[in-house]
Amino acid sequence: MQRRVYADNAATTKLSPQVLNKMMPYFTDIYGNASSIYTEGAKASAAISEARKTIADCLGCDPAEVFVTSGGSESDNWAIKGAAHLMMKKGKKHIISSAFEHHAVLHTLDSLKKEGFEITLLPVYENGIVKPDDLRKEIRDDTALVTIMYANNEIGTIQPIDELAAICKERGVIFHTDAVQAVGNVPINVHKQNIDMLSLSAHKFHGPKGCGALYIRKGLRIPNLIDGGAQENNRRAGTENTAGIVGMAEALRIAVSTMDERGKRLSEIRDRIIDGLLIIERSRVNGDRVKRLPGNVNMCFEGIEGESLLLNLDLRGIAASSGSACTSGSLDPSHVLLSIGLPHEIAHGSMRLSFSDENTLEDADYILQCVPSIVKMLRDMSPLWERIKKNEMQTKGSN
Numbered sequence: 001m002q003r004r005v006y007a008d009n010a011a012t013t014k015l016s017p018q019v020l021n022k023m024m025p026y027f028t029d030i031y032g033n034a035s036s037i038y039t040e041g042a043k044a045s046a047a048i049s050e051a052r053k054t055i056a057d058c059l060g061c062d063p064a065e066v067f068v069t070s071g072g073s074e075s076d077n078w079a080i081k082g083a084a085h086l087m088m089k090k091g092k093k094h095i096i097s098s099a100f101e102h103h104a105v106l107h108t109l110d111s112l113k114k115e116g117f118e119i120t121l122l123p124v125y126e127n128g129i130v131k132p133d134d135l136r137k138e139i140r141d142d143t144a145l146v147t148i149m150y151a152n153n154e155i156g157t158i159q160p161i162d163e164l165a166a167i168c169k170e171r172g173v174i175f176h177t178d179a180v181q182a183v184g185n186v187p188i189n190v191h192k193q194n195i196d197m198l199s200l201s202a203h204k205f206h207g208p209k210g211c212g213a214l215y216i217r218k219g220l221r222i223p224n225l226i227d228g229g230a231q232e233n234n235r236r237a238g239t240e241n242t243a244g245i246v247g248m249a250e251a252l253r254i255a256v257s258t259m260d261e262r263g264k265r266l267s268e269i270r271d272r273i274i275d276g277l278l279i280i281e282r283s284r285v286n287g288d289r290v291k292r293l294p295g296n297v298n299m300c301f302e303g304i305e306g307e308s309l310l311l312n313l314d315l316r317g318i319a320a321s322s323g324s325a326c327t328s329g330s331l332d333p334s335h336v337l338l339s340i341g342l343p344h345e346i347a348h349g350s351m352r353l354s355f356s357d358e359n360t361l362e363d364a365d366y367i368l369q370c371v372p373s374i375v376k377m378l379r380d381m382s383p384l385w386e387r388i389k390k391n392e393m394q395t396k397g398s399n
């Protein structure tokens with residue numbers, strides 16, 4: 001059988017068997033509605049309380065500050081629209097974010113712009129990292145909210161969240177972070193770090209799809225998301241997804257308790273691949289090499305189409321991506337790669353590999369065996385590559 005290497009863990013991860021085991025009873029025996037007072041309901045309710053406490057412990061907050069949602073997109077929408085509408089009442093209509101946020105954030109900001117909000121997107125520079133000084137300069141008296149992602153989903157760069165949040169605290173501005181890629185990979189303590197709101201999604205750390213959470217600092221009264229029953233402390237109604245919530249908490253507990261060891265293992269895989277592929281001529285790593293998620297590789301190879309590279313990798317059994325799943329299917333290059341200053345034609349030849357517990361150094365070696373020969377094959381038939389080489393010779397000739 002052909003080897004399969006799943007290297008798209010930034011898009012989604014496999015549900016861990018341990019997590020599935022923990023979820024199973026809530027599909028079969030303990031199916032009661034958590035809001036009911038009889039035994040089946042009380043058991044579900046107790047399991048949800050325990051899960052909420054586990055999540056709170058992992059984030060460094062109180063259980064009453066954890067609100068369950070359907071995932072990262074919902075958490076981002078709630079946090080950003082909620083904060084905007086809360087502050088609008090105080091005459092604040094300015095929001096600061098960054099140029100390379102996930103579409104769950106950028107498209108939410110587009111919709112707020114249509115409502116009359118003014119949006120400032122901070123640059124992320126060639127290394128893919130926001131500068132705290134830029135934030136300091138852009139904050140105004142009417143700034144309602146700052147929302148900056150913890151780690152980027154395409155190039156894996158980690159933002160200086162402590163400094164950004166401290167600036168917001170000093171200026172009395174709400175600070176939200178989309179931490180979907182960071183949770184479980186980076187140590188987080190929302191209270192110590194002065195974070196007001198934080199989004200996470202279970203399926204990015206081996207939990208179930210369709211389950212996420214929003215941490216909302218106590219006392220921050222953003223509007224409720226869904227009106228109805230009293231679930232989620234009256235702020236997001238609807239019968240609880242007991243199995244999902246229990247699974248999310250278990251997956252998070254495992255991710256946080258194994259973070260250090262996994263970080264070491266994944267960065268070894270990452271660095272072996274980056275060092276090995278940089279030998280290919282006209283290749284580059286996108287984003288800072290050090291301030292980056294342990295399992296993220298994002299590289300460009302000039303003169304090829306990223307899509308062709310991905311199709312050929314799939315034929316060899318490797319599941320990779322050209323960036324976010326939401327962008328593929330369109331021919332536009334990734335807004336993330338454009339935001340770090342790559343020209344369109346280079347951004348087109350990109351490849352993202354993202355690793356998890358399931359991956360091994362043997363996977364890395366297999367990737368190192370496949371990628372260079374595919375790049376060579378594609379370049380051999382590429383008119384673009386021919387032009388690049390011709391220009392190179394002419395430039396050399398004119399010296």
Ligand SMILES: *Cc1c(COP(=O)(O)O)cnc(C)c1O
Pocket residue numbers: 010011070071072073074076102104149151152153178179180181201202204210212
């Ligand atoms: C995956 C992802 C999301 C969306 O999360 P869903 O649970 O799929 O809605 C948001 N932000 C980032 C950074 C992500 O990687």
